[in-house]
Amino acid sequence: MAIKVLVVDDSSFFRRRVSEIVTKDPDLEVVGTAVNGAEAVKLAEQLKPQVITMDIEMPVMDGITAVREIMAKCPTPILMFSSLTHDGAKATLDALEAGALDFLPKRFEDIATNKDDAIILLQQRIKALGRRRVFRPIQPRTPTPTPITSRPSTSRETAPASRPPVRAAAPQRASGKKYKILLIGTSTGGPVALQRILTKLPGNYPHPILLIQHMPAAFTPAFAGRLNGLCAIDVKEAQNGDQLRPGCAYLAPGGMQMMVERGGTHGRIKIVAGSADMNYKPCVDITFASASKLMGSEILAVVLTGMGADGREGARMLKSAGATIWAQDEASCVVYGMPQAVASAGLSTQSIALEDMAESIIRETARG
Structure with a gap:
């Protein structure tokens, strides 16, 4: 029909x-x-x-x-x-x-x-x-960042789904790994998903964060500005040469590619135009691959809602380097494309509901 x-x-x-x-x-x-x-x-x-x-x-x-x-x-x-x-x-x-x-x-x-x-x-x-079933959105409220030492929240947020949202299996306890950086890649449905996650992170979050959202060049400055006004952490549109610092999220600029390279204490942002034949600008695969070469196993990478399979090949490189990869669960995705590509390839260790993602990230990466 x-x-x-x-x-x-x-x-x-x-x-x-x-x-x-x-x-x-x-x-x-x-x-x-x-x-x-x-x-x-x-x-x-x-x-x-x-x-x-x-x-x-x-x-x-x-x-x-x-x-x-x-x-x-x-x-x-x-x-x-x-x-x-x-x-x-x-x-x-x-x-x-x-x-x-x-x-x-x-x-x-x-x-x-x-x-x-x-x-x-x-x-x-x-x-x-x-193909999606939608529900009334949660009314906007002033976010309260979750302290590093807090227990995971049990509150639920209703999310777009093909069926009434069902909580994914409870996330495992923190692995005890040491991390240097958090990477998050997303597309369709990503702006709302990123806002729900980042507004729950505390201002003293101990790692830099790289955000790769499929979005036009005209949109990324406004989106970074909006997130910065809502979050306890700092959020900015990434610029070439930015020194990575803990508690700051760097949004890949639309129409460009974001990479990381050696420099400073935590690394440095490199922004390039990228190949004209690339489907995505910015591309999750490119940022993931770049980080895998520099930080190896000390990476937590999260793939959120989005069409297509961007992030899968970058996640493959990350896994080969020993990094930890998570995917958003199907029920809480607007489009279960990118997370499914990563999960189906056996690259992610957990599928986590959006409402649980921030708490899971905090618990896993709390060690500075």
Whole structure:
């Protein structure tokens, strides 16, 4: 049965364009269109679509407000279309925090250099979201970082899932290994997942953290700034030559590749343009591989929600060097692609629910 899609945009041209792309795929069906957020909320309740594509700036009711109302009344996977500007980035992050699951640039030439590739990617994103069951998002609250010495929290957060979330097997006790760095790679669903993890880390977290999130260049400064304002640790967009320091997370800049090299006490960031034929900029595989050569077994690498298999080959190199690799469990992922690729290859030692990830990281890496 085809996945039912509601297309929301105040531009008749864009509604028609998206609708044509959706209907080209036999597994997708446009069941309605809306010209503003208020109409989208009404049609979402009436038509019960499995996916909604949503513009941000619209008359009557904007896309962010519409996301909040839809998630409160009839939770539905929502794909946002955004302009690649600083304001567009901030608005998109607001929409993700309100409950949207994914986003794409509104200009199709920004999605992929080839028009056919852009069309396929949009269809794939919609189908991936259409397979998920969503729940009302947790209301934002001021985060309280978990002290290093605290016991793991027993609180639960509801997460997007294909079935009601089921807690993964209880994480094992800390291994006793000594670590030098924490690596986290993610894609679809990653902004919310990273926020939920990083806001629980204490300001005296004893290691540097490298974050690799598939995200356009216009978005990473705004995302790093948002995380820095919410977290007890420092968060910044990585710059070439940054000296790694404990209690600071470095977000790979969009459109570039982040590596680590020798320098200073804990290592140094190296930012490069990377090969033009790379599918992902930034790429989890590249950062993981780079770290494996420098820090070997003293690495904890975590692969979170995302489409595709980026991170698998880098995790393979990390495991060969003796590093520890964890994957997010299926039930708490928006898209169980990247974690599944790592787990299915036998590279991860644990699959951990998102709500347990921060506490598990703290317990495992508490030793400075």
